[in-house]
Amino acid sequence: xxxxxxxxxxAGLVAAPGSRDLETLDIRxxxxxxxxxxxxxxxxxxxxxxxxxxxxxxxxxxxLFRENWTPVFTHHPASRNAIVLGAYAGHGVALSVYLxxxxxxxxxxxxxxxxxxxx
Numbered sequence: 001x002x003x004x005x006x007x008x009x010x011a012g013l014v015a016a017p018g019s020r021d022l023e024t025l026d027i028r029x030x031x032x033x034x035x036x037x038x039x040x041x042x043x044x045x046x047x048x049x050x051x052x053x054x055x056x057x058x059x060x061x062x063x064l065f066r067e068n069w070t071p072v073f074t075h076h077p078a079s080r081n082a083i084v085l086g087a088y089a090g091h092g093v094a095l096s097v098y099l100x101x102x103x104x105x106x107x108x109x110x111x112x113x114x115x116x117x118x119x
Contacts, residue, residue: 006056009039027058073099073117083107084119 002008026032036058044051066072066087076082083103088095105111 009043032058070116071095071099072119073103074113074119077119081107083113085117 040055071088072086076084106113
């Protein structure tokens with residue numbers, strides 16, 4: 001539960017087209033849309049108070065390992081103001097805080113991104 005009384009839910013995994021093609025993953029395609037629909041249905045049936053819950057945002061990204069077993073950690077191909085970070089499945093909780101902090105430092109110009117994370 002967030003301060004504005006909204007909740008962030010997790011819908012599940014969706015297969016990525018390939019570790020070298022992460023930027024083409026589209027959450028509007030059938031498999032992700034079905035995962036979101038299934039989640040919404042489950043939440044609305046958890047308790048009568050949730051029956052009319054509104055889902056206002058959907059977020060998606062690949063959760064996987066790359067062939068070389070290193071995370072993706074690089075600037076977005078279309079903007080130096082965005083960072084693509086992922087492919088560290090199995091270690092996500094521990095690494096997400098550490099690499100999220102590193103990402104913020106990189107966006108502020110205080111730290112470089114590592115060469116090992118390039119697409």
